[in-house]
Amino acid sequence: MIPSANTIPQEEKIISTRNLKFTYEGGVQALHGLNLDIRYGDYLAIVGGNGSGKTTLAKTLNGLLRPTSGTVFVKGRSASEQKVAELAKIVGYAFQNPDHQLFCSSVEDEVRFGPENLGYSDSEVREKVERAIEAMRLGDVRKLPPLSLRLGQRRRVSIASIIAMDPQVLILDEPTTGLDAGESQDLLDRLKVLNAEGKTIILITHDMRVVAENARRVIVMSNGRMILDSDCRGVFSDLAILGESSLEPPPVSKLAHRLAKYGIPQDVVSAEELVFQLMRSGGGG
Amino acid sequence: MKALELKDVRFKYRGSEDWALDSVSLDVEKGEFVTVLGCNGSGKSTLCLLANGLIPHAIPGDLQGVVTVFGRNVVQQSVAESSTKVGIVFQEPESQLFCMSVEEEVAFGPENLAIPREEIRERVEWALELVGMKGYNSRSPFSLSGGQKQRVAIAAALSMRPEMLVLDEPAYALDPMGRIGLYSVLKDLKEKHGMTVILAERDAEEASAFSDRLVLMKKGKMLEIGSSRQVLQDPQKLRSIGVTPPQVTEVAALLNERLKTSRFSFLSVNEAEKAIVGEVLRPRREGKR
Amino acid sequence: MGGFIDLYTEADTFLHRMDPRVKIVSVLMLSLLAFVLTNLNLLLLLLAFIFLLLLLARATMSRTLFALKFVFRFMVLIVILWPIFDPSGSPVLASLGPIKITEPAIWRGVTSAVRVGCLATVWYILMFTTSQRDLVRALVKLGVRFDFGLTLAISLRFLPTFGALIDSIKDAQRARGLELSKGGLLKRSRNYVAVLVPTIVSALRTADTLSLALQSRAYGARADRTYLRDLTMRPSDYVALTVLVLLLVLPTFAKFVMQIDI
Numbered sequence: 043m044i045p046s047a048n049t050i051p052q053e054e055k056i057i058s059t060r061n062l063k064f065t066y067e068g069g070v071q072a073l074h075g076l077n078l079d080i081r082y083g084d085y086l087a088i089v090g091g092n093g094s095g096k097t098t099l100a101k102t103l104n105g106l107l108r109p110t111s112g113t114v115f116v117k118g119r120s121a122s123e124q125k126v127a128e129l130a131k132i133v134g135y136a137f138q139n140p141d142h143q144l145f146c147s148s149v150e151d152e153v154r155f156g157p158e159n160l161g162y163s164d165s166e167v168r169e170k171v172e173r174a175i176e177a178m179r180l181g182d183v184r185k186l187p188p189l190s191l192r193l194g195q196r197r198r199v200s201i202a203s204i205i206a207m208d209p210q211v212l213i214l215d216e217p218t219t220g221l222d223a224g225e226s227q228d229l230l231d232r233l234k235v236l237n238a239e240g241k242t243i244i245l246i247t248h249d250m251r252v253v254a255e256n257a258r259r260v261i262v263m264s265n266g267r268m269i270l271d272s273d274c275r276g277v278f279s280d281l282a283i284l285g286e287s288s289l290e291p292p293p294v295s296k297l298a299h300r301l302a303k304y305g306i307p308q309d310v311v312s313a314e315e316l317v318f319q320l321m322r323s324g325g326g327g
Numbered sequence: 328m329k330a331l332e333l334k335d336v337r338f339k340y341r342g343s344e345d346w347a348l349d350s351v352s353l354d355v356e357k358g359e360f361v362t363v364l365g366c367n368g369s370g371k372s373t374l375c376l377l378a379n380g381l382i383p384h385a386i387p388g389d390l391q392g393v394v395t396v397f398g399r400n401v402v403q404q405s406v407a408e409s410s411t412k413v414g415i416v417f418q419e420p421e422s423q424l425f426c427m428s429v430e431e432e433v434a435f436g437p438e439n440l441a442i443p444r445e446e447i448r449e450r451v452e453w454a455l456e457l458v459g460m461k462g463y464n465s466r467s468p469f470s471l472s473g474g475q476k477q478r479v480a481i482a483a484a485l486s487m488r489p490e491m492l493v494l495d496e497p498a499y500a501l502d503p504m505g506r507i508g509l510y511s512v513l514k515d516l517k518e519k520h521g522m523t524v525i526l527a528e529r530d531a532e533e534a535s536a537f538s539d540r541l542v543l544m545k546k547g548k549m550l551e552i553g554s555s556r557q558v559l560q561d562p563q564k565l566r567s568i569g570v571t572p573p574q575v576t577e578v579a580a581l582l583n584e585r586l587k588t589s590r591f592s593f594l595s596v597n598e599a600e601k602a603i604v605g606e607v608l609r610p611r612r613e614g615k616r
Numbered sequence: 617m618g619g620f621i622d623l624y625t626e627a628d629t630f631l632h633r634m635d636p637r638v639k640i641v642s643v644l645m646l647s648l649l650a651f652v653l654t655n656l657n658l659l660l661l662l663l664a665f666i667f668l669l670l671l672l673a674r675a676t677m678s679r680t681l682f683a684l685k686f687v688f689r690f691m692v693l694i695v696i697l698w699p700i701f702d703p704s705g706s707p708v709l710a711s712l713g714p715i716k717i718t719e720p721a722i723w724r725g726v727t728s729a730v731r732v733g734c735l736a737t738v739w740y741i742l743m744f745t746t747s748q749r750d751l752v753r754a755l756v757k758l759g760v761r762f763d764f765g766l767t768l769a770i771s772l773r774f775l776p777t778f779g780a781l782i783d784s785i786k787d788a789q790r791a792r793g794l795e796l797s798k799g800g801l802l803k804r805s806r807n808y809v810a811v812l813v814p815t816i817v818s819a820l821r822t823a824d825t826l827s828l829a830l831q832s833r834a835y836g837a838r839a840d841r842t843y844l845r846d847l848t849m850r851p852s853d854y855v856a857l858t859v860l861v862l863l864l865v866l867p868t869f870a871k872f873v874m875q876i877d878i
Contacts, residue, residue, distance in 0.1 A: 137787075
């Protein structure tokens with residue numbers, strides 16, 4: 043299930059970890075020797091319950107946390123040799139709570155903050171800010187104070203401020219929490235566009251419906267270990283693994299499993315797929 | 328006597344131009360479990376804050392219409408007086424637990440009411456048992472998971488012995504396990520203890536199965552109210568207010584569409600399984616033979 | 617999680633069991649005593665006594681040293697700086713311009729350091745053996761208004777939470793290229809705005825919900841209130857109190873009334 047590190051050529055790996063271990067001050071070991079390879083252009087979801095280590099893992103990928111042992115390689119170089127501010131040019135991290143990042147008096151200033159810190163020239167900064175504002179559709183609120191906006195808009199501002207730094211990898215921690223169905227779909231669609239443009243997307247979430255509809259690859263974490271690394275379909279076929287990691291498969295998935303003996307495939311994740319399969323197994327009419 | 332009555336209620340937060348609640352009329356009977364569905368800005372939180380009098384006493388704004396809780400107008404009752412009738416749980420676990428131990432937290436309310444010590448002890452035990460946190464008395468809030476914290480928050484409201492419990496998106500910050508634990512507590516409260524519950528949610532997946540009624544809200548207006556089954560017959564309605572419908576209801580709606588019927592209605596995976604096996608798959612297999 | 621704010625460790629020792637009011641009063645008295653005494657030997661005796669109490673409280677040396685490491689550094693600093701700023705007395709051991717290092721000054725420095733050590737350790741013992749709940753309860757019973765007691769309790773309870781919040785915000789901003797330790801004073805202050813604003817906003821939001829939660833639980837509903845946690849004085853508490861009163865009164869009497877130099 044877990045692809046061998048040697049099967050992906052070095053040039054194709056944007057991030058990889060070797061025996062990554064992390065222990066918090068106070069003795070809690072959050073990561074137990076992880077080996078993970080992420081390709082350029084991957085759309086990956088890291089899932090798991092609270093305490094599974096998924097957020098800890100994500101924070102080692104951009105240097106916010108340094109491994110206790112083992113290595114994290116970003117674009118071939120060890121992350122430990124680079125400052126967080128440098129890694130921010132390659133790996134962007136949008137935190138779960140946008141209010142932990144917003145502090146400027148206008149959306150534009152907020153989006154500008156990142157690229158300015160990274161030392162880009164004025165014209166480069168302006169260009170990146172424009173693209174980010176457009177990508178997250180913040181054109182009509184660009185002069186407003188971010189803190190006066192609705193949650194959905196604040197989250198887009200926070201993500202825009204990360205995109206503006208032009209990283210190749212975007213890590214997003216629970217980006218759809220608190221958004222309504224439309225905003226959520228909208229955001230995920232934009233992420234798909236960015237992925238199509240070549241950006242590597244890493245979603246950290248415990249919402250399996252979001253995962254089912256967006257990610258191509260899923261890593262299931264439990265107690266600091268990767269218990270499954272598979273394509274999306276593969277994950278939903280294995281309900282036992284999901285249960286072990288305190289995750290809830292989408293109801294349609296549960297239903298499909300119960301209907302297994304009627305020939306319903308196990309990797310069905312949406313209502314449309316299930317009904318299609320139900321119609322097929324009966325043979326119409 | 329109804330648990331909660333809203334008669335043509337309008338409310339605007341001070342400094343806001345929009346009505347947070349726009350001509351809402353709603354009756355909740357004693358013992359009912361009502362889930363109010365809506366996304367940000369729908370007015371569901373405002374509804375919760377009205378139920379125990381925080382609006383208008385603690386939160387300033389323009390309130391019109393009449394809000395009656397167990398027969399008494401909220402405007403005429405202080406929040407403290409309402410607190411013995413209505414308990415409230417907010418969405419952030421961190422912001423509503425302020426004591427250093429679970430026991431203190433749950434005892435805080437009754438202490439404020441000068442209830443005798445022995446009775447407080449009984450209430451604390453009773454409340455903790457109800458939420459499945461028996462024995463956690465001396466645990467500090469830092470050692471609890473999000474789900475456990477929310478359950479303590481529920482216990483802290485229950486120890487005031489309210490007749491109605493209002494919860495504003497209590498599962499917002501929780502992971503799947505936390506959510507499941509929380510909803511099972513709510514289910515028990517309804518089924519075993521007959522508590523009146525008003526639950527404001529943005530996610531219909533869990534609560535719709537055991538709610539008596541669903542209320543759909545959008546931008547301060549109440550769009551629809553009815554039994555879960557009635558309201559969820561058309562999952563599109565939920566999408567139109569920004570709420571993701573429970574997946575099984577989408578399955579039912581699609582089956583109805585394909586088979587040109589309207590008899591399918593699922594509120595749970597169990598129901599869906601039974602109906603599909605009984606009416607979709609088996610008959611077809613028999614037909615094939 | 618509780619960081620260094622929650623020094624309390626549960627244990628069953630004489631000091632843990634002592635009525636928290638007696639502990640607070642005792643700590644105050646011992647602090648006063650540390651100021652009354654000026655004789656170094658007596659102060660060292662006091663320090664030894666306080667360390668004995670530490671042992672009684674079953675405080676491990678490693679924890680104590682960790683908690684008090686700033687105090688120890690401060691003590692060393694006092695010993696070094698005192699003679700520099702106090703050139704009086706003789707014999708002079710060294711001099712450099714206006715600075716005269718004299719032997720009595722060194723001893724005065726040491727005396728002050730020991731005094732600081734006594735104070736810090738005795739307050740540490742209080743925090744180590746008394747839960748926040750008991751501390752606040754004791755203060756209220758001693759006459760402090762419940763409002764203040766609750767404010768103190770809530771502040772202490774939220775310190776670790778806000779500590780974690782600030783860390784989270786720092787991380788979020790570092791991920792945007794913010795470097796907090798770079799640059800001159802002016803730049804660094806401006807950088808801290810990026811941490812300060814989100815912190816204050818979050819804190820205010822929490823405070824807002826907290827006030828609603830307090831009101832929803834009838835806080836302030838009545839003038840009277842029940843306290844689940846009851847404090848009763850036991851014979852051992854009275855004995856301890858008497859001993860400590862004597863410990864303070866006798867030397868004070870000796871010093872100020874009988875003019876004995878201690």
